[in-house]
Amino acid sequence: xxxxxxxxxxxxxxxxxxxxxxxxxxxxxxxxxxxxxxxxxxxxxxxxxxxxxxxxxxxxxxxxxxxxxxxxxxxxxxxx
Numbered sequence: 001x002x003x004x005x006x007x008x009x010x011x012x013x014x015x016x017x018x019x020x021x022x023x024x025x026x027x028x029x030x031x032x033x034x035x036x037x038x039x040x041x042x043x044x045x046x047x048x049x050x051x052x053x054x055x056x057x058x059x060x061x062x063x064x065x066x067x068x069x070x071x072x073x074x075x076x077x078x079x080x
Contacts, residue, residue, distance in 0.1 A: 010016070034042070 011019075
């Protein structure tokens with residue numbers, strides 16, 4: 001008995017690749033480049049965020065270093 005194609009059967013590899021490339025090209029046509037002002041603004045936002053996070057980690061590093069040193073000094077006094 002010969003099989004008949006139904007509507008639920010998937011298209012072939014070539015047809016799927018063609019559809020995928022068609023979708024990619026259609027999406028790329030909708031892409032717009034940011035203006036130089038937008039690019040500058042986005043760069044400043046990223047740099048600001050990185051600086052805030054770096055300061056956050058530096059503060060926590062200093063606090064935890066201080067706490068660790070105090071605990072070590074306390075343990076040294078107990079051990080004597």
